[in-house]
Amino acid sequence: MGAVSVKGVGKRFRYRSHGWQRAADEHGQRRLSFRRDAFWALREITFEVGPGTVFGIIGPNGAGKSTLLRLVGGVGTPTNGAIRVQGRVGAMLELGSDFHPELTGRENATLSGIISGLTRRQVTARMSEIIEFAGLSQFIDSPVRMYSAGMLLRLAFAIAVNTDPEVLLIDEVLAVGDVTFQRKCLAQIEHLRRQGCAILVSTHDTEMAAQLCDQVMWLRKGVVVQLGNPADVVSAYMMSTDRETRSRTPGDWQSELTSSGVQLKIMENRFGSMELRITDVRMLDTAGFRTQRILRGEPLRIEIDYFTAQTLPAPNFGVLIRKADETVLFDGYVSGDDIGIDTVSGYGGVALNLHRLDLNSGDYHVDIGVYTHDWAYAYDYHWRAYPLTVWAASAAKGLVNPPHAWEASRPRRASR
Amino acid sequence: MKRTFATAFARFLILRDLAIQLVIREIRLRYRRTAIGVLWLFVFPLVQIVVLNFIFTVVLPTRVERYPIFVAIGVLVWTWFQTSLTLAATAITGNRELVRRPGLPVAILPITSVATNMVLLVAAAPAIALLLWYTGGGIGSDVLLIPIAIVIQFVLTVGLAYIVAGLNVSFRDTQNLVPLFLLLLFFVSPIFYDVTNVPERYRAVYDLNPFVILLNAYRAPFVGTGQPGLAPLGELAVLAVAVAMLGHLMFRRASRRFADEI
Numbered sequence: 249m250g251a252v253s254v255k256g257v258g259k260r261f262r263y264r265s266h267g268w269q270r271a272a273d274e275h276g277q278r279r280l281s282f283r284r285d286a287f288w289a290l291r292e293i294t295f296e297v298g299p300g301t302v303f304g305i306i307g308p309n310g311a312g313k314s315t316l317l318r319l320v321g322g323v324g325t326p327t328n329g330a331i332r333v334q335g336r337v338g339a340m341l342e343l344g345s346d347f348h349p350e351l352t353g354r355e356n357a358t359l360s361g362i363i364s365g366l367t368r369r370q371v372t373a374r375m376s377e378i379i380e381f382a383g384l385s386q387f388i389d390s391p392v393r394m395y396s397a398g399m400l401l402r403l404a405f406a407i408a409v410n411t412d413p414e415v416l417l418i419d420e421v422l423a424v425g426d427v428t429f430q431r432k433c434l435a436q437i438e439h440l441r442r443q444g445c446a447i448l449v450s451t452h453d454t455e456m457a458a459q460l461c462d463q464v465m466w467l468r469k470g471v472v473v474q475l476g477n478p479a480d481v482v483s484a485y486m487m488s489t490d491r492e493t494r495s496r497t498p499g500d501w502q503s504e505l506t507s508s509g510v511q512l513k514i515m516e517n518r519f520g521s522m523e524l525r526i527t528d529v530r531m532l533d534t535a536g537f538r539t540q541r542i543l544r545g546e547p548l549r550i551e552i553d554y555f556t557a558q559t560l561p562a563p564n565f566g567v568l569i570r571k572a573d574e575t576v577l578f579d580g581y582v583s584g585d586d587i588g589i590d591t592v593s594g595y596g597g598v599a600l601n602l603h604r605l606d607l608n609s610g611d612y613h614v615d616i617g618v619y620t621h622d623w624a625y626a627y628d629y630h631w632r633a634y635p636l637t638v639w640a641a642s643a644a645k646g647l648v649n650p651p652h653a654w655e656a657s658r659p660r661r662a663s664r
Numbered sequence: 665m666k667r668t669f670a671t672a673f674a675r676f677l678i679l680r681d682l683a684i685q686l687v688i689r690e691i692r693l694r695y696r697r698t699a700i701g702v703l704w705l706f707v708f709p710l711v712q713i714v715v716l717n718f719i720f721t722v723v724l725p726t727r728v729e730r731y732p733i734f735v736a737i738g739v740l741v742w743t744w745f746q747t748s749l750t751l752a753a754t755a756i757t758g759n760r761e762l763v764r765r766p767g768l769p770v771a772i773l774p775i776t777s778v779a780t781n782m783v784l785l786v787a788a789a790p791a792i793a794l795l796l797w798y799t800g801g802g803i804g805s806d807v808l809l810i811p812i813a814i815v816i817q818f819v820l821t822v823g824l825a826y827i828v829a830g831l832n833v834s835f836r837d838t839q840n841l842v843p844l845f846l847l848l849l850f851f852v853s854p855i856f857y858d859v860t861n862v863p864e865r866y867r868a869v870y871d872l873n874p875f876v877i878l879l880n881a882y883r884a885p886f887v888g889t890g891q892p893g894l895a896p897l898g899e900l901a902v903l904a905v906a907v908a909m910l911g912h913l914m915f916r917r918a919s920r921r922f923a924d925e926i
Contacts, residue, residue: 261924321766324923339766346765350696351689359685363768368681417766 249299249444250335250414252320257329259290259315259470289315290470293329295463299444302437304461304478306454306485308624311467313450317341317417320448335414335446336365340404342419347400349393353384356392357407364411374410381432382406402429409436416440416447434460452583452622458482492625496521508540510633517631520618524556524563524592524627529616529634544609544640545651551599552616554628559593561621567600568615569607569636577607577647584621606650609640679772686762686776690751691783705784706791709743716856728858730799730887736792737882738855742875744785745821746846752777752825753832753839760926770919771912774825778818785814796886804885812897813881820874820904826911830918833925854879874900 263285290312297303305313319326321339340346347356357378361371379388382402392400408416416437437460441447451457457464457478464481466473473488474481498521501514507528512518532549533539542548550567562584569578580600584590587598614634618627640649695701716735720726728734755773756763763770796803832838853875854862862870870876877896 318764318766318923323764323766325920337766341766342764345761348689348693348761350693355689355692359689360765362678362682362685363765365678365767367677368685 250333250337250446251299252297252303252334252415252446252448253330253332254293254295254316254320255330255332257290257293257316257319257326257331258288259312259319259324260286260288260327262286288470290319290326293467293472295465295472295475297446297448297463299446300441301462302441302447302449302460304457304464305448305450305467306452306457306464306482307467307473308620308622310469312470313467314341314419315470316467317419317448317450320415321417333415336412337415337417338364338408338411338413339417340408340419341417346404347392350391352390353382353388353392353395353403354379357388357403360404360407361411364407364413366411371411378403378406378410381410381436383429398426398429405429405433405436409433409440413440414445416445418447418449420450420452454482454485454623489619489623489625493519493521493629496625498522506630506633508538508634510635512630512633517633518629519631520626520628522628523558524554524560524618526552526616526618526628526630527555527595528553529614529630531614531634531636540635541637541639542605544638544649545604545606548602548605548636549599550602550614550616551597552618553595553597554592554618555595556592556627559591560627561591562589563592563621563627564619564623565598565600566615566617566619568617570613570615570632571647572611572613575647577612578602581619604650605638606648607638608644608646608649609638612636612638679769682769683772683776683779686772687780687783690776690780702787705787709739709784709788712739712743720856726857726861728887733792733795733799733886734858734883735856736795737886738853738879740785740788740792741817741879741882742850742853742855744781745817745875746850747781747784748778748821749824749828749842749846751781753828753842755825755829756833756922757836757839757926763922763926770922771826771915774829774915775822777829778821778825782814782818807885809881809884809897813878816897816901816904817878819908820900823904823907823909823911826908826915830911830915833918833922849873849875874903 293316295303305316307313315324317339318324318341320331320333321337321341322333323341346360351359354375357375358368358371361374361378362368366374379385382388382399382405384399384403384406387395387399392403395403408418437447449457449460459478461478463476464478465475466481466485474484494515497515497519499515501518501522503511503513505511507530510517528551530538530551531540531542532551533542534547536549552565564581564583566581567578568576568580570576582598582600584592589596589598612635613632614636615629615631616634617629619625620627691702695704698704713732713736716739717732720728720735721731752774755777756770759773762768762773828838828842852870853873855875859867859870859876859880877900881897
């Protein structure tokens with residue numbers, strides 16, 4: 249059974265800038281000292297994580313999420329306040345930096361296991377479980393410098409969850425793995441939770457935070473904005489993304505005409521900081537022709553071209569399909585990381601393949617948005633800018649209408 | 665939570681395993697992907713022993729009896745000290761990924777630096793035995809002084825290791841000062857010459873060097889370097905414990921900043 253209690257914690261970092269300076273110290277004496285600048289990474293943070301609960305931390309980059317998790321893990325000391333941690337700590341912070349690149353997976357795993365509070369013999373006894381969970385049987389005796397990001401994640405996670413942690417700290421990293429492994433991780437987290445493990449997760453994935461956590465804390469610039477019920481905090485956070493986007497939208501941006509003939513007017517149907525611009529959006533039918541009308545049940549491909557004059561960390565791309573009455577029928581997004589886009593600079597493109605559009609016939613609008621890496625605000629968002637018509641030979645009711653067929657069938661005999 | 669004897673003992677077992685694993689890691693990292701591997705450990709002391717032997721038996725002959733044994737012990741004991749402190753200076757700054765790991769007691773890292781280089785001493789023991797057999801001559805009953813000297817040197821070196829490891833985080837100058845300090849200490853320690861060569865009027869100051877007492881104890885069983893005596897060793901033991909406690913205290917105070925500064 250593990251528990252974490254954080255009371256009034258603040259963390260001030262001091263940077264030693266270049267060179268010496270002569271300045272008055274706190275007693276008014278002028279003396280020679282290193283030039284130091286300070287800033288508060290965290291202020292007045294208070295929360296409790298009881299046994300068997302999952303605590304989520306959300307917020308944009310630089311909000312202090314990682315600093316907080318590190319302090320809870322005992323790395324560094326808070327400038328003020330107190331942190332109490334009960335139980336053995338398993339942690340996945342700073343993906344991959346936990347391992348020494350020249351040592352093999354097995355050697356790294358042994359050391360990590362002992363650090364997390366097991367004896368050598370206990371770690372050796374669990375090694376096969378760890379290897380199996382990570383799915384690395386072939387590579388476990390190779391140096392980890394040869395591992396991919398996904399393999400590093402799997403190994404780190406396998407160690408963290410198979411060494412009976414009573415407190416588990418997970419920073420950001422779950423987004424890296426493939427879907428199958430993610431599911432396995434979530435199942436394991438659920439298992440640990442039931443055994444009374446106190447779990448702290450920081451994430452950009454607001455949907456996961458809402459599903460997984462018992463409580464969510466939203467941090468901004470080291471300060472708690474909101475703490476409480478996951479659904480409430482997550483929706484407040486999403487709303488703030490909208491507000492943030494509006495406040496960053498330049499007022500004097502020239503209107504543009506899309507290749508499909510719609511006027512994009514700033515603050516009317518276009519929002520975003522414009523650090524990255526969506527330059528073209530194409531909707532293609534099954535034959536690869538541009539279209540705004542597709543047949544019910546047919547595939548649809550949406551291609552998005554973008555341009556940025558800067559170098560930006562992997563953005564998030566989103567496509568939303570809504571009905572005339574604003575009902576959202578499809579809301580799909582992807583993090584650039586997951587499709588091999590680590591950073592963006594200059595021109596680029598992404599495409600979404602909807603293998604089958606099961607929407608019922610009717611008129612729809614497509615929204616296209618590109619968000620910052622941490623979902624803090626949109627770079628460029630085209631609201632209701634792309635009309636889409638789904639047609640069918642026969643009309644039908646309902647929102648969706650997947651390809652279907654009726655047939656007569658016999659009653660099944662009761663099996664008893 | 666009450667810390668009973670059982671939980672304290674369990675904690676000790678884990679710390680022991682951690683120290684062993686860190687030593688293994690250090691040695692593996694140092695010699696992985698080298699052609700002769702761990703043998704590198706012996707190259708430096710061996711070359712040093714051969715060269716010193718050549719100089720002081722052929723070029724500038726000394727009166728020290730059984731000089732090869734005399735100098736081999738001196739060099740090995742010194743190498744342990746020298747390599748330990750050199751490694752300790754970067755024990756924190758060079759191990760970022762360990763220091764920033766939740767659950768790792770950083771105080772174990774300087775101890776690891778000293779323990780890692782002790783492996784040399786253990787591994788060289790057969791070579792010394794061989795040399796003894798080759799040069800002939802017996803072993804005194806005061807051979808029991810050697811383990812005592814090793815323990816005292818270990819504690820003393822750990823104390824100094826704490827000081828340099830902690831200091832180097834805020835003042836990287838430390839890692840450049842340590843070799844300079846070691847170079848000076850090498851020449852004012854009776855490693856390749858005998859204490860009796862030092863003029864009497866300097867002895868009062870010279871004998872303050874812990875290596876005078878330590879080397880005397882290490883060599884006593886093999887070469888008659890005068891009466892070792894338990895009293896100086898006892899005094900040195902007290903000093904070693906004091907240095908270790910001071911070093912640990914300084915290290916503890918400095919360790920609050922480690923995670924932020926590396």
